[in-house]
Amino acid sequence: MPIHEIRHPLIRHKLGLMRRGDLSTKNFREMSQEVAALLTYEATKDLPLEPHRIQGWCGEIGVEKLAGKKVTVVPILRAGIGMLDGVLTLIPGAKVSVVGIARDEETLLAHTYLERLVGELDQRLALIIDPMLATGGSMVAAIDMLKKAGCKSIRALVLVAAPPGIQAVQEAHPDVHIYTASIDSHLDENGYIVPGLGDAGDRIFGTRQKEV
Numbered sequence: 387m388p389i390h391e392i393r394h395p396l397i398r399h400k401l402g403l404m405r406r407g408d409l410s411t412k413n414f415r416e417m418s419q420e421v422a423a424l425l426t427y428e429a430t431k432d433l434p435l436e437p438h439r440i441q442g443w444c445g446e447i448g449v450e451k452l453a454g455k456k457v458t459v460v461p462i463l464r465a466g467i468g469m470l471d472g473v474l475t476l477i478p479g480a481k482v483s484v485v486g487i488a489r490d491e492e493t494l495l496a497h498t499y500l501e502r503l504v505g506e507l508d509q510r511l512a513l514i515i516d517p518m519l520a521t522g523g524s525m526v527a528a529i530d531m532l533k534k535a536g537c538k539s540i541r542a543l544v545l546v547a548a549p550p551g552i553q554a555v556q557e558a559h560p561d562v563h564i565y566t567a568s569i570d571s572h573l574d575e576n577g578y579i580v581p582g583l584g585d586a587g588d589r590i591f592g593t594r595q596k597e598v
């Protein structure tokens with residue numbers, strides 16, 4: 387199945403804390419990075435390795451290293467930035483491709499406003515990061531963009547996913563695996579995930595936020 391809900395106890399615990407409406411911006415931000423790192427660990431567990439010979443302390447030995455070109459991490463602005471350091475903690479050499487996509491609050495349609503992709507995408511695994519997969523419009527737009535640029539291997543890491551978003555990605559891009567900390571219940575009348583996290587961008591950056 388291309389949807390992976392990672393039900394690790396540390397993720398469940400941290401996500402439970404993140405769902406508190408009164409959590410500070412600082413704590414929400416920190417936990418976004420921590421859960422992103424844990425999702426990265428799961429999403430990379432089958433990356434190919436290649437043998438490599440090095441000089442060890444006792445002479446030449448065989449070790450393994452990641453095969454192929456470096457991974458590119460693709461944060462979807464703004465909220466994806468809230469997961470970036472967490473991913474880079476585990477893959478510090480990754481290249482970063484920044485994509486700006488905003489969802490229109492009325493129509494819920496995704497609009498692309500920035501595309502800064504790294505080179506040699508045809509040889510890289512792309513890890514798209516965004517805390518929320520709601521209608522799926524933003525994620526589908528990001529995958530469309532990467533594929534148009536030649537990328538052949540794409541995975542999506544989201545903190546919370548809603549069924550309509552999962553379905554939209556699976557229908558448009560069945561080859562893309564989604565890794566999430568939780569598959570939530572549904573979307574409300576404004577397209578927000580329930581129970582969800584609220585507006586992830588606002589909670590990470592400390593901007594407009596509904597009173598709780």
Ligand SMILES: O=P(O)(O)OC[C@H]1O[C@H](OP(=O)(O)OP(=O)(O)O)[C@H](O)[C@@H]1O
Pocket residue numbers: 462463464465466487488489490494496516517518519520521522523524525551577586587588
């Ligand atoms: O699945 P969708 O229905 O497309 O919704 C999810 C998108 O909405 C949020 O971003 P938003 O557009 O609010 O931008 P922001 O990160 O700048 O706040 C979120 O970070 C996703 O990118």
Ligand SMILES: O=c1cc[nH]c(=O)[nH]1
Pocket residue numbers: 518520577578579580582583584585586587
């Ligand atoms: O629940 C949602 C849906 C879209 N964007 C968010 O930030 N939160």
Ligand SMILES: [Mg+2]
Pocket residue numbers: 465585586587588
């Ligand atoms: Mg937002």
